[in-house]
Amino acid sequence: MYQFDFLRQQDRERIISQIAPYSYVSFDIFDTLLKRDVIKPTDVFRLVGNHFNDGSFFKKRIDAEHFLRKETGREEITLDEIYNKLGSKYRSYKDQELKIEQAILHKNLVVYPIYQYCKEHNKTIIITSDMYLPENFLKDILHRQGIYFDFCFISSACGRQKVTGNLFKVMLTAVNIKPKEVVHIGDSVKGDYLGARKQGIHSILIPKIINRTPWINLKDKMQKNSFNVFINNHLDLQQNRYYQFGYAYYGPVLYGFVKWLHDSVGQKKIFFFARDGYIVKKVYDAVYPNSTTEYVYLSRHSLSVPLLWKHSSWDEFSRYITLTRFFSLRTLLKRLGLRPEAYEQQVQQNRLSLGISLQEKDFLQNANLKKFYLQIQDDIIRNSKAEFDALAAYFKQKNFHGDIAVVDIGWNGSMQRYLVELMALVGESVHMDGYYFGMRKKLEHTQVHGYFYEPDHMDLEPQVSFMQGLFESFFLSREGSTKRYELCNQIARPVLYQPEYHEHDIEYQAFQSIQQGASAFCEKYVASIASKLKKYPAKSYAYNLLRFGTEPRMTDVALFGDFRFYDTNVVYLAKPDKMSVYIHHPKQLVRDFSYAVWKAGFLKRCFRIKAPYMKFYTFLKKLH
Structure with missing residues (x-):
């Protein structure tokens, strides 16, 4: 036997x-x-x-x-x-x-x-x-x-x-x-x-239940459902491990999300935001080919700068730009929509430098910085109005009005908040509902909905947040983030930053394989009559991915730990130093952990034992 x-x-x-x-x-x-x-x-x-x-x-x-x-x-x-x-x-x-x-x-x-x-x-x-x-x-x-x-x-x-x-x-x-x-x-x-x-x-x-792959365990009652049976029966084991990961873990999450989205939006036209919305739109269009969808080039930066002319005061502007805990003056100028090199002389005259390190919590108390800001305030307003005009033209081209649904990865809703204010300034009548993988807060004058979690249903928020950086990586698109818009012969075109990854980068190749696997699962599963059997909740579709992200094995961490993650700075998903280094320099452990994008992966790779890392992290956050 x-x-x-x-x-x-x-x-x-x-x-x-x-x-x-x-x-x-x-x-x-x-x-x-x-x-x-x-x-x-x-x-x-x-x-x-x-x-x-x-x-x-x-x-x-x-x-x-x-x-x-x-x-x-x-x-x-x-x-x-x-x-x-x-x-x-x-x-x-x-x-x-x-x-x-x-x-x-x-x-x-x-x-x-x-x-x-x-x-x-x-x-x-x-x-x-x-x-x-x-x-x-x-x-x-x-x-x-x-x-x-x-x-x-x-x-x-x-x-x-x-x-x-x-x-x-x-x-x-x-x-x-x-x-x-x-x-x-x-x-x-x-x-x-x-x-x-x-x-x-x-x-x-032979066993009646055979786990054909190491990705699926049909003997686990939480995994015993029709889509995991389908994966176990059909996953192509000749493909690389990233493709298999996408097919087995990421694919069901995307499938569950687009099914939820379709059931929720009704007859609304759907706008998917670049860049995280690229793979979601691709899957949605494959599952629902007769739906009306649009891909729009938007980013927090491209929406915030056009609002600065309305919120340019020293006490208010920082609420409309994205800053990390530590940032440079060079970064601040870029966030304001300006070219740092054009202001080097004024920076020096105010006893500052473009590379000066600033902290989000107290930079507004810097007198020299405030003086410099007031000197360039007119430039900020002038640039902001120009970007606003170009953005308004872009919205018009995309027919961004009426009863619409907007889709993005989510978390805090800043882009939708910006959009509500921008559309009021443009003078367009818009009834906008936002649909996200997760949304932590309610927004005024607009509706938001979260697939994993939303303000009144936050059960999955701790797990998703514990692997948030890793999760965001799965949505990587081939293009750079949206910088601004420019008008050429009355046609508004998005201007993009250079993409962080290039085709030869291992991260790019891996995440492309993951998306290919996920897309293949969604397209094959929706074509199967087995997909009509039952609707599953988000926690079922996400069970394996959340387990992977919050309770990783060493083989799991090895897949992604050394990958770079681009935010304001370049960091690694989960790449701790040697334990011998941390024993002699415990503050470095704290610092490296704070910068780690995939917290569970960092802790697993650091300590190499099975432990309730998420509970430990949650406890530390409460203490902080």
Whole structure:
């Protein structure tokens, strides 16, 4: 008997070594040669009922089969008999059940190499399976999946089952072989293992649930759902690990988000914000190709500078620009929309330097800085008005008005807050709803909605925030952030910064692979009828990704820890120094941890033990 988390090459080789001496190899069908893209076989009945909008069919179908077996007392019944029991009203349901079975049945990629070995070594292949479905129907599905055989024995056609041993007896007689000449492979203890042994046939039992990849654990009840079954059945293990990560972990999150978004927006036109909205729009358009969507080049910077002419006072301007805890005067000037080099002389005259280090918490108390700011205030206003005019033209070109939905990654809602004020200044009538992966606060005069969390439902916020930098990295697009807009012949065009990563960078290649894998999952899963089975909450779609981000293993951290992350400064996702360094310099540990983008990854890589890092981090934040 073989019980393993996921079938490794050596496990296959052990099975192959057992079947090598036999000239005849018998295979079960369901959960052996073929796998369904659903958790339970009875999920097929739910899908049939869903197709006809008949909520009562699921129970009726189960009851009809149960009572028929009890009434007849025979070893096996047929699908025709089951539907005769249900009555003529359900004749079309039978055809739909067969269509669904055909759609969700696929070759078992774990067992298929064993079947291929048998073909390559000229074994006589026999199909021996208990099933009420028609024999010709099952033969056709096996052929469609590239599985060919010499003999086929289905209980619905033979009237005998494996569990009694009688179907094996029929097989031995028909093929004219002795029990010692054949080996049987299947997943049922009663049918495939004990049933075969009743006739003296050597049998090999494989698990009903096989975790085909290290990414999915279907034995974990939190992971036992239709999309993880689909991933386990279809993930291409020939692709690189980043593609596999995207398919197994990031893909379900994007799929869940776009389903939630579509159900929420109604008839609104949807605007996806660059850059984080690029992959989201790509997936949304693939899942809902008939929707009206638009990709707009916006950033906090490109929206904040056009507002500075209205908020240019020394006490107010800082609320409209993005600053980190520590920043330079050069950075401040860039945030104000100005070229630092044009003000070097004035900077020096005010006993400052472009490289001077400033702190967000107290820079407004710097008298020299205030004096310098007041000297350049007119330039700030002049530039801000010019950028406002160009932005207004861009909005007009994009038909950014009316009842609309805006989509971005989220967190604090600053871009939507800026947009509300900008559209009022432009004079456009806009009813704007924001849809985000997470939103920490409510906004005045506009509506915001969060997929993972929102102000009244913050359960997932600690987990998402603990891996926020890593999560943001998955949305990386090929282009730079939006800097401003320029008018050319009355046409407004976005001006972009240079992208942080280049095509040869490992980070760029990795995140492109992740997005390719995620897109592939979404496109394939939505095309599967299994996706119609059930709607799952955000925590289910995100379960594996959040586990990865908040409770990483060392192999998990190795995937991303050395990657660079661009904010105001370049930092690493999770790259601590040696512990020996931190023992002698504990303040450096505190500093490096504060700069680490992926906190859980940093702690795991630093201490290398399994520990409740998120609880520890939450406790430290409360103390601070």
